[in-house]
Amino acid sequence: MQKLLKMFFTFLKIGSFTFGGGYAMIPLIEKEVVEVNQWLSKDEFLEILVIAQSFPGALAVNSSTFIGYKIGKFPGAILGLLGVTLPSFGIILIIAMFFSKFRNLAIVERMFSGINAAVPLLVLVAVVSLSKSVKKSTNNIMIVIITVILTAFLNVNPVIIIILAALYGIFCNRKKVS
Incomplete structure (x- = not known):
């Protein structure tokens, strides 16, 4: 059970601090799952990514679900899914409640401009990381x-x-x- 909770909080952390979608999350997921916690080998991780990409839906959601299943069967799949999606759900809920009041503020526009500039680099990091294994x-x-x-x-x-x-x-x- 501790392993599943650790996995949940790992995906919660990844989901909380990664902008730009699934491809931007790949390097962080790989580092946590393969290097830090050693739940999967590099080859297993790549196989899961291939499967996750071939399924409909968001890459981060699919991969966290498949990784969770590999680690802890059905409960692991649910916890992996919840861990990676709850932060986005909460952030979108908060933004939806307040965004109309703040969307025209210059600081908000600059913040999103900075985030948008970082996303392509995060995707490039994922491509470079994955290309090393091919x-x-x-x-x-x-x-x-x-x-x-x-x-x-x-x-x-x-x-x-x-x-x-x-x-x-x-x-x-x-x-x-x-």
Whole structure:
């Protein structure tokens, strides 16, 4: 039970102090789950991220639920989910109650401007961290290049890219698995 409570408070901390959504949370979740608490190996963490990204919904919600399940089955999944979502829920509730009174204040606008400037860097940190674990093969490098071209320059929906990458993995890697 102590492990589950520690996990809950870990996700509560991550959910409280991370702005920018799931991708901005990845480095913090990885550090806490893999390095600090050693609840999962790096490979297990990456597998959970892949699964979480392929499910509908927010990455942080999905990954915290899957990590919680891995650590403590159904109660762990519920506590992981609550830990990462309660801070956002509370903050949004407070903002909704008071935002109309303060939205035009210069300090509020500057605060959100600063937060918005930090988010892309947090996403970049997640990309760099995850890229260290990916096998550097010609196929993987080509997938990355094609994905960047499709999303950044041709505006292809990321869902289509995920489906295509999954199909590629199924058909091109079947010899390695069986």
